[in-house]
Amino acid sequence: MTTKQLYDLGDIPPLGEVPEKMHAFVVRQDRFGEPTKSWQREVIDTPKIGPKDVLVYVMATGINYNNVWAGLGFPVDVIKDRQKKGEPEDFHAGGSDASGIVWAVGEDVDDVKIGEEVVVHSGWWEPEDPWVLSGKDPMLATSVRIWGYQTNYGSYCQFARAQSHQIKKKPAHLTWEEAGCYMLCASTAYRQLMGWAPHTVEKGDVVLVWGAAGGLGALALQIVSALGGKAVAVISDEDKRQFCLDKGAVGVINRKDFDHWGPMPDTASPEYKAWMGGVRSFGKAIWEAVGERKNPKIVFEHPGESTLPTSGFVCETGGMVVICAGTTGYNITMDLRYHWMMQKRLQGSHLANDVQAEAVNELVLAGKVDPCLSGTFSFDEIGHAHQLMHDNKHPYGNMACLVNATEKGKGAS
Numbered sequence: 470m471t472t473k474q475l476y477d478l479g480d481i482p483p484l485g486e487v488p489e490k491m492h493a494f495v496v497r498q499d500r501f502g503e504p505t506k507s508w509q510r511e512v513i514d515t516p517k518i519g520p521k522d523v524l525v526y527v528m529a530t531g532i533n534y535n536n537v538w539a540g541l542g543f544p545v546d547v548i549k550d551r552q553k554k555g556e557p558e559d560f561h562a563g564g565s566d567a568s569g570i571v572w573a574v575g576e577d578v579d580d581v582k583i584g585e586e587v588v589v590h591s592g593w594w595e596p597e598d599p600w601v602l603s604g605k606d607p608m609l610a611t612s613v614r615i616w617g618y619q620t621n622y623g624s625y626c627q628f629a630r631a632q633s634h635q636i637k638k639k640p641a642h643l644t645w646e647e648a649g650c651y652m653l654c655a656s657t658a659y660r661q662l663m664g665w666a667p668h669t670v671e672k673g674d675v676v677l678v679w680g681a682a683g684g685l686g687a688l689a690l691q692i693v694s695a696l697g698g699k700a701v702a703v704i705s706d707e708d709k710r711q712f713c714l715d716k717g718a719v720g721v722i723n724r725k726d727f728d729h730w731g732p733m734p735d736t737a738s739p740e741y742k743a744w745m746g747g748v749r750s751f752g753k754a755i756w757e758a759v760g761e762r763k764n765p766k767i768v769f770e771h772p773g774e775s776t777l778p779t780s781g782f783v784c785e786t787g788g789m790v791v792i793c794a795g796t797t798g799y800n801i802t803m804d805l806r807y808h809w810m811m812q813k814r815l816q817g818s819h820l821a822n823d824v825q826a827e828a829v830n831e832l833v834l835a836g837k838v839d840p841c842l843s844g845t846f847s848f849d850e851i852g853h854a855h856q857l858m859h860d861n862k863h864p865y866g867n868m869a870c871l872v873n874a875t876e877k878g879k880g881a882s
């Protein structure tokens with residue numbers, strides 16, 4: 470029997486048959502720039518898998534900001550970076566969130582079977598990394614990378630190459646596009662909320678969630694609620710209020726009702742008093758949202774520069790501000806007097822390890838966390854979906870693009 474060299478999207482090869490070539494969305498260095506220019510459809514070789522790898526026939530992919538950066542070639546040229554490490558490819562076939570079917574497994578893989586319906590967690594590390602082998606948190610290993618951003622052959626490929634530990638069970642009640650859009654944000658949010666003991670969500674704890682209607686925030690609201698906490702959502706647009714309440718927020722604050730944002734003024738300057746007035750009234754808005762004078766034990770941060778001075782102040786004595794990005798800028802300011810006297814913690818957090826990805830997937834499998842799919846696009850709209858994100862015009866929640874699933878709404882049983 471002869472194997473076809475290339476299959477159209479959705480023209481399903483016999484299970485386990487791997488064609489030589491595949492369709493993929495790819496960035497090349499000579500077209501670095503805005504997403505609709507940098508991300509182009511190409512036919513490339515299907516990647517070979519190593520002994521601990523898995524090849525996934527991708528049905529749908531999520532869209533994340535990391536591949537806006539990959540297309541810009543900024544702040545890191547991921548192609549050059551990998552070539553320096555010895556990888557030959559002169560392109561980036563990205564994508565960090567996938568749902569699909571296991572199509573091939575490496576010779577050392579015994580925990581994943583061909584034909585299984587799965588989602589992919591984007592934590593990638595060298596299997597032989599001594600840090601990982603010693604049982605320590607792999608997200609702190611020197612070899613850690615974000616799959617489909619810092620590695621090639623991610624979810625914008627007809628066949629994606631992943632390590633077997635990245636493979637998690639696809640929730641049967643979700644369509645391909647719902648299943649393909651949540652894991653990166655859900656696992657990141659879960660690590661922020663449950664990965665930094667003793668600052669983990671416990672029954673009745675107040676958690677302040679910035680950007681609550683965003684991809685990350687919407688998942689954080691639901692995780693807090695599923696764990697018995699009280700999430701207070703922050704938004705900038707009244708249209709998002711009901712969405713946050715529906716996702717489990719006990720109260721919602723519109724940050725447009727305040728104007729003290731941005732870096733903190735000098736503590737000796739006349740502006741400081743007015744700034745502190747703004748911060749204190751924001752703190753009161755949290756109490757009103759919670760229904761009692763209770764400060765957040767955890768502040769779920771990613772805006773950074775614009776909001777961190779407020780986060781540091783409103784956080785409970787002995788509480789934690791946990792941050793995974795600098796959406797509004799990287800130069801943070803903070804009134805240190807409140808930080809040390811009230812013994813607060815400022816914790817950086819990045820993606821998640823396997824245990825955390827598995828734990829949040831259990832919440833999705835149990836129907837306690839919804840992926841918050843905001844919009845579904847076609848494979849050919851992968852550049853467009855990134856462009857919406859680049860221009861901050863994307864719908865709130867998490868976007869997906871179909872890959873081998875050529876029709877929306879399929880894949881749920």
Ligand SMILES: NC(=O)c1ccc[n+]([C@@H]2O[C@H](COP(=O)([O-])OP(=O)(O)OC[C@H]3O[C@@H](n4cnc5c(N)ncnc54)[C@H](OP(=O)(O)O)[C@@H]3O)[C@@H](O)[C@H]2O)c1
Pocket residue numbers: 534535653654657679680681682683684685686703704705706709724771772775776793794795796797818819820821865866
């Ligand atoms: N390190 C990691 O592992 C990791 C993983 C996932 C995401 N991230 C990063 O986390 C960030 C959020 O991701 P996302 O998927 O949630 O993005 P998103 O869907 O675009 O949401 C971003 C949210 O930020 C809020 N925001 C924008 N400007 C703000 C400002 N000046 N002050 C306060 N809030 C502001 C917006 O909410 P309002 O305007 O309604 O307030 C918006 O909902 C991104 O920077 C992303 O790259 C990091």
